[in-house]
Amino acid sequence: MIEADGLRRRFGATVALAGLDLRVPPGSVCGLLGANGAGKTTAVRILTTLLRADAGRARVAGFDVGRQPDRVRARIGLVGQHAAVDEVLSGRQNLVLFGRLHHLDAARARRVAAGLLDRFGLAEAADRPAGTYSGGMRRRLDLAAGLVHDPPVLFLDEPTTGLDPRARAEVWDYVRELSAAGTTVLLTTQYLEEADQLADRLAVVAAGRVVAAGTPDELKAALRGDRVDVALARAADLDAAARVAGAAAGAAAAVDAATLRVSVPVQDRVGALAAILPALADAGIAATDVVLRRPTLDEVFLRLTGAERGEVAA
């Protein structure tokens, strides 16, 4: 549904995209994950016909974004920082306006607007200026504005940036609902949790290209960073536990004194677990909790982008 090959774009001396490739199959949710300045927004602007690429090709919903922009525009919805609503007009006036500009007739535009206002919980505020809306309401109106023509492809450019947790969860629910109804979604986000929650597939962007792509589980597994974490009852056991668990798993264990935890990288997940627990018991070390875990997306992301932990806002 979205195919990009070798997209390049520079702004003066700055290279925003350095050959970005992307495939988003119909009906899936693809998360474009990257730090600020990685090139996510430039990619979305090119795919939504707002910006020309210097080189490369992209097709959205079957049409070339450079050569048939109107065909693409009729089939996409754009939600995010870069496609705002009119703050002077009411929510209803905004939706009717965008419906009319999608060439719905007046009566139909009004019907569609009323339906979307209901669906996004804005019926009560429908006739107030959009400038008076709260952050969450604004974002719901943005979302509704991207849906007036029922587009098969939806672009969400950092849809929850600046929202409180409740408003964020609401937006997530709407995205899941749309995805369940068959809409193809391309989502950019800096929030790993958001990508993990919503996306079927992830593309990690750094310095203008996709450095890794796959399902969230594939990405995590690709790093082979499965670990067993053991939480201990007594601080005095930390060193002994690290030695015993490390020996049982055949790897060096890390000690976190602050949380009374010992963490061991493992290859054979179940086998390692089966070896570590009896060894600890034999050594008379009391464990309060044991977790077998994949690395978090944060860890994957940091490894892939080579960024320092402090630089990535999550």
Added chain:
Amino acid sequence: MSERTVQLGSAAPGDVSRWRWAMADGVVLTGRALAHWVRQPAQVLVGLLFPVLLVVMFGYLLGGAMTVPGGGDYREFLLPGMFAMTMVFGVEATYAAVATDLARGVTDRFRSLPMASSAVLTGRAAADLLHAAVALAVMLACGWAVGWHPRAGLPAAAGAVGLLLLLRFALIWVGIHLALVLRRPESVVVLQILVWPLGFTSSAFVASESMPGWLGAVAGWNPLSATVTACRELFGNPGSGGGSFAAEHAVILAVAWPLLLVAVFLPLSVRRYRHLAG
């Protein structure tokens, strides 16, 4: 993909339907501007009354000390100048509207829609021309109230109104182009300041003959002076004479100057708008 979207996408083949949609989209965006005025009546009212305030200021407070070359009432002389200044002030509104849409991301929203791209500019131009017509009507009524009258017949007066709206039309494209280049809504302050030297170095407030020689020449050839002098002539108000070539051919210049501005700034604006895609 729904049936409807398929139809929409394929509804653009012929040139006729393309023109029809461009018109329809322009009308929708003009309607948007009208809705803005309904939502912000105070702002509209202040904009309409500001030139009225100037008429009172110049006509009554300063007017006593003014003499009109060739004789005549100063307010009769002033009003055509104020009509033209009202058109000039409009450039601020055009600039602010276009720059605000750009800065807030509304323009990008329009650009992501399958609408005619020309409509964003034509819709703005039509709305601002409508606003200018209302502002001019208010000023004509204000003129009437302070004793100004058109004294050269209705056809000539209609011609003067036409020239004023032509000036505004030209300034719309100057305003759109400046907004597309500068992109900062705050920069409207610069325009709010610059309209004054433009106004004062024209014959809008005082006759250019009363200025020092070189300044008088600048004022005489100021495009604004052409419209003002032509309006004085067509309204039959005092102060339209003067020996210079510019003053003798005011009506021709009042047509030529705005057309030149349109010929320069309309294509530049369209190019700039297309260039937003980089």
